[in-house]
Amino acid sequence: MTEKRGFIMVTSSSKGGPGKTTTTQNLACEYARQGFKVCLVDGDKQGSAEAWGLRRNALAETMELPRVVVKRMSGDLRQSLVDEAKLYDLVIVDVAGRQSSELTSALLVADLVLVPAGATQKDLEEIPKLCKELHDTAMMAPAHRKAYGFINKVDPTASMKDIIADRDFFKHESMGGAFDVITTHLKYYPKAYDRADRMGAGVIEGVNLGTTQQAKAKAQLQVLAESISRIINKIMQEIADKAA
8 A cells, every 4th residue: 555645746846037036935835725735845955945944934923824844955865854744734945946856756756747938949958958958857756747847937928929928948859748837827926026025934824915916926936826725736646546
């Protein structure tokens, strides 16, 4: 009998700047708000998620917040992530997309890999490096592992026509079919996200209410979280069917 464990979701990007850590933090807040036990693992050497977690702990001393446990890990993460998944409903791993033991080991136990990307030529040139990691780990990773890319930090003035065109870069031959695409995207409202980050909060939380940017950022983040939840549910059903 397979031991029941929580879901492991790895968020990675090959290029700095697409909002990987910010999106990861905010997804963690949203799923915690929904009542899930969430552990955010910072496997990126920059340590940005860990620093946000410390700010969140300080904020939680002054107001009630959904609980997000943040842990810093390095090296071979496989056993540590599996152990955390026995304690939490959702383990979200923030890891850089460049070659590292943290990335490779996380991909070996991931149920889902999320790849936020900006729709730029530099993103197009960098993401194939992560595609190679996905291909290289595919035989040893869980058979049900899926990878999805989505466009992040979209210009709020961009038209839907432009956004749809930008998504097509995930279909470029250089990607080797490594990703499916989440059609939900996140427009970038810097004031809302930066304020939340500096406070140790998420854009979905009441501490940031009061601005139009925050309301828009919250709405979009929750739509993205719902899209990801549907993917998670499909993967979990696949796992259950194979175990039956």
